[in-house]
Amino acid sequence: MKIDFGVYIHIPFCKQKCFYCDFPSFAGREKYIDDYLNSLHHEMELGAERIAEKGKLTPHTIYIGGGTPSHLNLSQMEMLFKSIHANMQVKNVAEFTMEANPCTIDEEKLHLMKDNGVNRVSIGVQSFDNGCLKRIGRVHTGEMAIEKVSMAQRAGFDNISIDLMYGLPGQSIDILKESLDKAVALGVQHISIYGLQLEEGTVLAKQQELHKLELPADEAVEEMYDYLVEYLPAHGFNRYEISNYALEEYHSRHNTLYWQDVPYLGFGSGAHSYWQGNRYENPVTIGDYIEAVSKDKFLHIMEESVSERAHMEEFCFLGLRMTSGINKRKFREIFNKDINEVFGKVIDKMVAKALLGESETAIFLTPLGMKYGNVVFGEFILE
Amino acid sequence: MDTKRIRNFSIIAHIDHGKSTIADRLIEYTGTLSKREMENQVLDNMDLERERGITIKAQTVRLDYKGKDGEMYCLNLIDTPGHVDFTYEVSRSLAACEGALLIVDAAQGVEAQTLANVYMALEHDLEIIPVINKIDLPSADPDRVKQEIEDVIGLDASEAILASAKTGEGIEDILDAIVERIPAPSGEMDKPLSALIFDSYFDSYKGAIAHIRIMDGVLKKGMGLKMMATGKVFDATEIGCFRPQTTELQEMGPGSVGYLAGSLKQVRDVRVGDTVTLAEGGVAEPLPGYRGVTPMVYCGLYPVDSADYDNLKDALEKLQLNDAALVFEPETSVALGFGYRCGFLGLLHMDVIQERLEREYNLKLITTAPSVIYHVYKTDGEMVKVDNPSDLPDPTTIDHIEEPFVKATVIVPKDFVGAVMEISQNKRGEFKSMDYLDVNRVMVIYHIPLSEIIYDYFDKLKSSTRGYASLDYELADYQAAKLVKLDILMNGEAVDALSTIVHMDNAASRGRSLAAKLKTIIPQQMFEIPIQAAIGNKIIARENVRALRKDVLAKCYGGDISRKRKLLEKQKEGKKRMKAVGRVEVPQEAFMAILNID
DSSP: OOOOOOOEEEEEEEEOOOOOSSSSSSSOOOOHHHHHHHHHHHHHHHHHHHHHHSBBBOOOOEHHHHGGGGSHHHHHHHHHHHHHHHOOOOOOOOEEEEEEEETTHHHHHHHHHHHOOOEEEEEEOHHHOOHHHHHHSSSSSSSHHHHHHHHHHHHOOOOOEEEEESSSOOHHHHHHHHHHHHHHHHOOOOOOOOOOOOOOOOOOOHHTTTHHHHOOOHHHHHHHHHHHHHHHHHHTEEEEEEEESSSOOOHHHHHHHHHTTTOEEEEEEOOEEEETTTTEOOOHHHHHHHHHHTTTSSSEEEEEEEHHHHHHHHHHHTTTBBBBOEEHHHHHHHHHSOOOHHHHHHHHHHTTTTTEEEEEEEEEOHHHHTTTTHHHHHHHOOO | GGGGEEEEEEEOOOOSHHHHHHHHHHHHTTSSOOOTTSSSTTTSHHHHHHHHHSSOOOOOOEEEOOOOEEEEEEEEEEEEOOOOGHHHHHHHHHHHEEEEEEEEEETTOOOOOHHHHHHHHHHTTOOEEEEEETTSSSTTHHHHHHHIIIIIIIIOOOOOEBBBTTTTTHHHHHHHHHHHHHHOOOOOSOOOOEEEEEEEETTTTTTTEEEEEEEEOOOEEOEEEEEETTTOEEOOEEEEEEEEEEEEESEOOOTTTTEEEEEEOOOGSSSTTEEESSSSOOOSSSTTTOOOOOOEEEEEEEEEGGGGGGHHHHHHHHHHTOOTTTTEEEEEEEEEEEEEEEEESSSSHHHHHHHHHHSSSSSEEEOOOOBBBEEEEETTSSSEEEEGGEEEEEEEEEEEEEEEEEEEEEEGGGGGGGHHHHHHHHTTTTTEEESSSSSSSSEEEEEEEHHHHHIIIHHHHHHTTTOOOOEEEEEEEEEOOEEEEEEEEEEHHHEGGGGGGEEEHHHHHHHHHHHHHHHHHSSOSSOEEEEEEEEEEETEEEEOOOOOOOOOOOOOGGOHHHHHHHHHHHHHHHHHTTTEHHHHHHHHHHHGGGGGGO
C-alpha cells in the first residue's frame, strides 16, 4: 500500500539570527555547510534504503525550510538538489516548497530551484516597514522584498507565499495596513501572518527583560488582528487556517499534512518526523546531528510513541487549526469512535462559550474561537 | 526485664542538628538493626518527613546494650516530633522518660526551639546529657557551644560528649552515659497498673495502637484495661516492644516502654497523654498532664473537582484514624462549593495534611487562607468562636472581638535585633524582653497576635536575618483588638473564600496590597475582571485584570507537534489548580494571597 507522506528538509544556516527566532538555526556557521549537506545526503540515503519500496522515497510534498535555505550558495544548493533527486521521486510531488530570504535570493538560485522541480517559494517578508524590519533583526528592506517577489515571478514561479508578522516592536495599525496593502498588490498566491510571540532566549525576550522593548499594547495588537482577518479575505485571500490565507486552491499542501494527521519524515538537524504513530526529533545542534548521521542513525531520537488518547487529542487540536475544522467521519474512521463519545463534554462547553461551532459533518472554531485558539486547544487535552 | 536495667530517654535537638542520624548510629551500634537493614534515618519513615528533614510522627525503639559493668541494659529511645506545632506531643514523650540527650550542632550552637524543649525536659526533671554533634565540621567550635550551653541553658557542659554521627565518634560514650547518668525508672511492681500513652498510630490489621510507658504495676497480655480520660474499656490483645519493628511480649513491668493493641477502632480512643489502667481495681487518679488536643489554625479544604467531595471526606477520615489532632466538619462556600473546614495544630500540621491528601489520595484541592479562632463578644453578651472570617456576625451585633496572642521567642545574632524588632512591631507585637545568650546572640521575646505569626512573620524574620533567626511560640492569651472583616469582590460579587479578618489600622493597606496581588495572580481571561477590596459597604481598593485580547499559538513549525503539545499541557496543568468562581477562573494561589502581600 502506498502511504501518503510529506518530507521536510531543514537548512539551519542563517546570515543573521532574527531577534524573535528560537528555531534551531544558527548564524556564522557557514564553514559547516558542506559537511552538513553530506550528512543530509547520507540521512536521505538511509531513509530511502529503510523506507522506500522501489529505491526512492515517494513523498506527496517536499518542503525545504530553515533557517534560511536560500543562504546556501549556488553550488551548495545544487548539491542539495542532487541528494534529493538521488533519493526521492520528485517528478510526481504535488508541492515542492523552498523557503527564501529576500536578502539571499537571486536569479541564478531561482532558476536552479525551478529546474530542480521546486514549484512553490515561501519568502520571509515579515513587514514592508524598514523600521519594523530593523527592530526584529531582519537583514533586508521592504523594497528588496518587493523586488525579489517579482524576480521569483519572472523566474516562472506561479505559487508564491509570503510571511508577514503583526504586533512587532514599534508597529502601529497604520504600518500594518500599509504592509497588507503592499502584500496584496504583489500578486502572490499565499500569505501567512503570525502574531509576534516572545520566546525564551531570543534577543527580543532579553530586550523585554531590560525594559528596552516597546511592543504595541494588547488592545493595539487586537485591533491589528481584527483588521487583518477582515482585510485579507476581502482581497481574495481565504483564511483556511488560523494564520494562513490563500487565493483559491493555493493553500499549502505540505503544512496541511501536519494538521491532518498525515505522516512526515524530517531530515536535517532539529527536524521532526511523525512515522508509524511515533514522533521523532533529530539532534538540534549541527555537530550532534552530523555525528549521529555518521553512525547511520535515521529517525534519530524517539520523542514519544503517540498513545491513542494523545493521538485523538492531537487530531483535534491540530485539526481545529483549519477553518474547515475536524472532520467527524474521519475521526470515526481512525479511532472507531464518535468524537462526541470522547470529547462531548469539551465540545458542549466550548460551543456554549461560542468558541466552537458544530455541523453534521464537522467541528470547527468560530471567528471568536480563532482568536482564542489556545483556550480551545487546551480543553482538548484530556486529564 | 528488671526495672533497674531500663533506661528511658529522648533526644532533643533543633531541626538539622542531627537528631535522626545520631539515632541511626545508636541503633546500628547496638546491633538492633544491621547496617544492611538500616535505611538512612530509620526513625523518620514517612516520605514527607524525610523530604522535609523533620519528624512528624514520633517513633520508639528498644536498644539492648552491654554496659561497662558487663550487664545487659534495655535502652528505650523515645523519639519526639521536632516542630513547634507538636509541643504537647513532645511534652508527653518527655514525661515517659528519665533522661534526654540534648544534641547541639557544634557549629550552629543553641537555637530557640532547642531551648523550648530543654526547658520542657527540665520541667519533667529529666537528666540531660549534652552532646555536641558534627564535631567533624571544619566550622565546629565545641568550646564556644559548651560555653553557650552553660550560659544559656544553665547546664553543666563540662561532661558534654563530643560526637559525630557522620564518623561514629562518641557514639559509645553516649551509650555509656545513658547507662551511667540517666536514672532507672522508679515504678513499683505491686501497685495497680498505670501506663502513660505518649503516642498512637493506626494499623489496618490491629486497629489503633498505643505507645505506652508503664509507670507502675505490670501489664500482661489479655488483661482487661481502661482508658481513664475516655472511659473506654478493652482487652490487651497484644503487647510488645519496638526493635524497631513490633515484637510481641507476654508481660511488661514498671519502666517498660512498648505498644499496646486492643480492640480499639480509632486513634481517638487512644489519646496521647491518657492513662491506661486496669478495668477493675485500677488506680484512682490518672497521671498528670493530660490535655485534649485543641486546633489553633483552621482553613477550608475544597476539591477542585466537586465530584471529589466524597473522596475528600474518605481521605480525611482515614488520616484522622492516625491523627487525633486533625478535626474537620463540612462547610459550604458560595465561591468554592462544598468542602471541609479543618482544624490543625499549626501551619506545618496544615501543610503536611494538605500535602498528604494530594499525594496519597490524589486529590486536587483548593486551600483557603488559614485563620485563627476569634472570640467574638456580641452586644447581647453571648460569645461565639469564629474560625472562618465569613462566619463573622453582623458588625452591628458585635461588641468586641478578641484574638489569640502568643509568646514568641526569637533567637538571633545581635546585629539583627533591630530587624526583628521592626518586623515584630509592624506585626502588632508587644516587646517583652531581650537577653544576651552570649556575646553574639540575643533572645528576644514578643507578645504578638497568632494571626500575624501565621501570615508571614516567620518568612519575614528569616529573610531579614539572612536565615539566622529561630522562632518558637506558645499560646499566651486572648486579647481584644480592633478587628474588621476585609472582603474581596470579583466581578462585583463578594468571594466569601477570600474574606479575611484584619486589624483596622492596617485594613486599608492590606486591602490595597491584596487587590494588587490578586491582579497579578488571576490570569487574563476573555473579559475584564474588576477586583475590589471592601470593608462593610465601603470599597477601599480597586484593580482591573484586563481582558485577554487574543490567544493564538503561532505557527506549527516543521511539524514540531510535541512542543505545541507541551505548551498546551502546561496550560492545562495550570488550569487544574483553578476553581471557577462565577465566570472567573481563580488559581489556588489567590486564596493564599493574603499570606504574602506586603
